[in-house]
Amino acid sequence: MTHSHGRIMVTPRSAVGHPAVERLADAGYDVVFPAPGAVPTPQQQRAALADCVGYLAGIEPITRETLAAAPKLRVISRNGTGADAIDLDAAAELGIEVLRAPAANAQGVAELAVGLMLAAARSLPFAASSIAAGEWGRRQGIELAGRTLGLVGAGQIGRRVARVALALGMRVRAYDAYPDASFRPDGDFAFTGLDDVLDQAQVLSLHAPPAARPLIDRTALERMPRGAVLVNTARASLVDDDAVLAALQSGALRAYAADVFDPEPPGRTPLTQHPAFIGTAHIGGFTEESVDRAMAAAVDHLIHGLDSGRARLPDEQ
Structure with missing residues (x-):
C-alpha cells in the first residue's frame, strides 16, 4: 500500500531471522542480506549497498571506497561498540551518520x-x-x-x-x-x-x-x-x-x-x-543476551537515524 522508505543492507551473521531485524520491514524498509549467515565479501558489500539508504553493519571493514560507491547511504548502525573497521573520516565527509550500541555487550x-x-x-x-x-x-x-x-x-x-x-x-x-x-x-x-x-x-x-x-x-x-x-x-x-x-x-x-x-x-x-x-576468539559480547541487546539497539538507532534524516529530506521517489 505504501511505498518503501528505501533499502537497508544487513550483514551481522546473527541478524538473519532475528526479531529485531523484522522491525525494519515493519517500519517500511526493504531489507537485503548480501551474505546471510556469513561476512560479506567487499564485492557483495558494494553491490548491495549501491542503492541502500541504511546499513546495519557487523564486523566487516567499511572503507572509503565502499562508502563512495553508496551514494544514497545516510546511516550506518553497528550492532556493537566498536567502529574500528569503519573509515569514520570518509563517513563524515560524505555526510553518513555512524551509530553504535556501546553498552549492549x-x-x-x-x-x-x-x-x-x-x-x-x-x-x-x-x-x-x-x-x-x-x-x-x-x-x-x-x-x-x-x-x-x-x-x-x-x-x-x-x-x-x-x-x-x-x-x-x-x-x-x-x-x-x-x-x-x-x-x-x-x-x-x-x-x-x-x-x-x-x-x-x-x-x-x-x-x-x-x-x-x-x-x-x-x-x-x-x-x-x-x-x-x-x-x-x-x-x-x-x-x-x-x-x-x-x-x-x-x-x-x-x-x-x-x-x-x-x-x-x-x-x-x-x-x-x-x-x-x-x-578466546573475541567472544566477549557473544552471548545470547548481548547479541539480542546489541541487535535491538542497532535497529532502534537505524530507524531513528533514518526517520529523523528523512524529515529533513524532500519527498523520496
Whole structure:
C-alpha cells in the first residue's frame, strides 16, 4: 500500500531471522542480506549497498571506497561498540551518520573478563586439557580474594568487573580518564592514577578505548607486582605483545588472557603458543543476551537515524 522508505543492507551473521531485524520491514524498509549467515565479501558489500539508504553493519571493514560507491547511504548502525573497521573520516565527509550500541555487550564482556581472571588464577585450560588427554595434571593456583585488581577503564564494563571482584574479596583500584565520582560500590574501591594502578595490580584488567600506542608496554609491565595476571577483553592495540611474551618467559607475569588480537584470528605465534597464555576468539559480547541487546539497539538507532534524516529530506521517489 505504501511505498518503501528505501533499502537497508544487513550483514551481522546473527541478524538473519532475528526479531529485531523484522522491525525494519515493519517500519517500511526493504531489507537485503548480501551474505546471510556469513561476512560479506567487499564485492557483495558494494553491490548491495549501491542503492541502500541504511546499513546495519557487523564486523566487516567499511572503507572509503565502499562508502563512495553508496551514494544514497545516510546511516550506518553497528550492532556493537566498536567502529574500528569503519573509515569514520570518509563517513563524515560524505555526510553518513555512524551509530553504535556501546553498552549492549557490557555484561557479557565483564563476565568473560572475570572468567579469564579465574581461568588464569587456577590454570583452568591446562587442567581441563589434561583430563581430556587422560592425564592428572595439577598446577597450584592462587586465590583472588585478598589480592588487588587494577582496572584501566571504569566505564560500563569496568564497573561491572569491579563489583564482582569486590564480591570475591578483592581490593580494586581503577584508573579512568573521566572517573564517575558517583560510583561508590561496597568494598575496598578507589579511583587513582594509572601509575598507582600499575604499581598495585596483582591482576590487571583492561577496559579502555583504543590507544595510539600500547598502554601496557615493557615500562608498564616492570611497574607491576611480580607474578601478576593480565587480562585484555578490550583492544589488542592496548598491549605490546612482545613485551608481554618477555614478561611471561621471565615469570614477571603469571599469565596473560586475551579475547582480542591483531590480526583476528592471530594464527600460531610465540605468544599464543606460550603455556601461560589463555586466548578466546573475541567472544566477549557473544552471548545470547548481548547479541539480542546489541541487535535491538542497532535497529532502534537505524530507524531513528533514518526517520529523523528523512524529515529533513524532500519527498523520496
